[in-house]
């Protein structure tokens with residue numbers, strides 16, 4: 001290796017095919033336009049996106065935007081959940097609306113968790129952690145089962161979703177219980193809820209997710225498109241492309257109004273617009289659609305982040321205790337897990353001195369990169385010392401374990417303080 005790449009520890013190889021095959025865009029291209037990029041952005045842990053330009057544009061021009069995610073209360077919140085929470089919080093700090101769903105309907109339908117347990121885990125594991133990490137009042141924190149908006153919207157989306165499409169994504173079969181299917185639509189409703197008129201209408205909304213969650217995002221983008229009243233398409237013309245607005249089941253007067261306001265040509269079921277940009281047409285259509293009672297959803301945006309590997313190598317899995325650190329693990333226990341974690345060290349000290357360590361294979365380095373070191377230059381030092389062979393794993397681990405202990409201790413103190421503030425979040 002001749003160039004120093006402290007972010008290289010996050011392997012992108014497995015992800016590149018996502019770009020080409022599934023139409024996920026590269027996050028790098030947007031990075032230059034982001035004012036205070038989050039650690040995950042700067043370090044290319046967030047590597048891909050769909051439509052994030054729309055969110056960024058709103059952020060820059062001071063228009064409304066939102067970030068949302070949901071958490072299934074079926075176990076402990078761990079460092080992977082922390083990543084998503086941090087992204088929601090970051091967007092709130094940049095002026096966005098924050099939405100945090102506790103997916104109790106999903107946990108109940110899919111994992112058989114009782115409603116009481118859902119409530120307890122939802123609050124104690126997820127909501128308290130999100131507040132401890134910096135979520136501020138004004139955020140919309142809710143349990144799916146308690147939200148009429150979400151449940152009504154899920155039903156409405158169900159009109160446009162069929163069994164084949166859902167089963168292709170979620171692997172449903174004849175044995176799948178119906179509530180499980182409903183909870184898939186409920187997740188789509190969570191994602192679209194921030195755009196309801198009750199929340200100030202259509203706006204760019206980002207859903208920060210792990211790379212494997214893209215099928216859900218695509219499903220929801222598809223549903224948003226299907227429940228809208230109008231379809232806007234760019235068409236190639238003879239000398240210049242034009243924009244066609246089709247109103248599937250739209251009222252005649254609505255289509256007429258669109259023709260009038262865009263100067264377009266009105267047909268039986270569509271309007272062709274020649275002189276405006278797509279943004280201009282979209283704005284008119286959205287306005288008209290809303291006045292005629294439609295949703296006018298924008299396709300939800302997403303960012304994709306890489307996963308951390310498990311502390312023992314392999315996958316991080318909530319069913320393998322030693323593979324992850326929970327935000328409610330006792331500080332000493334968290335530190336011990338770090339001490340037992342797999343490193344990128346060589347077999348002998350001599351070899352390590354000679355060849356240097358391999359941070360790209362090291363789960364301890366990953367903890368530093370993802371969570372424990374905020375300052376980029378400090379991380380760069382660790383990286384250099386590791387590959388240069390002057391850092392030895394024993395000392396390095398102790399360092400990381402100490403930091404983990406400090407983090408967990410501080411975090412859990414903040415969680416207890418957060419308990420007093422639940423009321424500010426309507427809980």
Ligand code: TRP
Nearest residue numbers: 069070071072101103187190191
């Ligand atoms: N299905 C997600 C999980 O398994 C939880 C979830 C519910 C969610 N609603 C959401 C995630 C909306 C993102 C956006 O954890």
Ligand code: SF4
Nearest residue numbers: 344357362386393396
């Ligand atoms: Fe990992 Fe630290 Fe060892 Fe390098 S020195 S391989 S970063 S534990």
